[in-house]
Amino acid sequence: MATAYWSSVFTSSADQIWAHVRRFNDLPDWHPAIRTSEIIGGGNGLTPGAIRVLTGVDGSVYRERLVGLDDADRKLSYEIVEAPLPVRGYRSTLRVQPVADTGGAFLSWHATFEPAEGTTAQEATAVLEAAYAPALAGLHTIIA
Template structure:
């Protein structure tokens, strides 16, 4: 099983950052590669079991399920049902912590998955970290600035 991880420190407070990250249907508001998001199943974007369909700026389509939303620990866990990414069994958690000495926030985005057939684990990890996490978190910095 492969593991992808990216993290970053934000100047603003953890609660402000969490208010954006916790929105399961909110990726188009800060992820530059996501054009639209629609919750197609479930009670709301905040209820575990909700399924969203994301459309990328390149026309790619992703189906993802919200597994858990933990406001007390500022953690959101989701899994990919179907996507063009070279991964299978993908489960990911975004989590936000307060930074005590600066009043800022620390965000982590990590996942576990198997590389799709024909893809090495290293290439799958690079596709996630370099192709998704790194640019998304860079854009999130601009959104909360």
């Protein structure tokens, strides 16, 4: 099993960051590579089982399922059902934690997956982390 990871520290509170991250259907608000998101089944986007279809600015399409949403622990987990990525069995968790000494927040994005046939773990990890970095940078811009 391979992993990918990205994180960032925010000056805004954990509750302020979580208010954006927890909305499964709102990724286009802060990920610059995602143009649209539509919940197509399984609930309203705030309950496990919800399925979203993301369309990238390049026209790529991603189908993802919300696996868990824990407001008390500020944790959201999802899995990729179908995507043009060099991975399979992808499962990811975003977690927002308070930073005690500043009152800010720490957001971590961690994924486990198997590299697709013909792809190394390092290549797949690089693709995923290259997607996480601008997403968290985008979150900084809407929070500021």
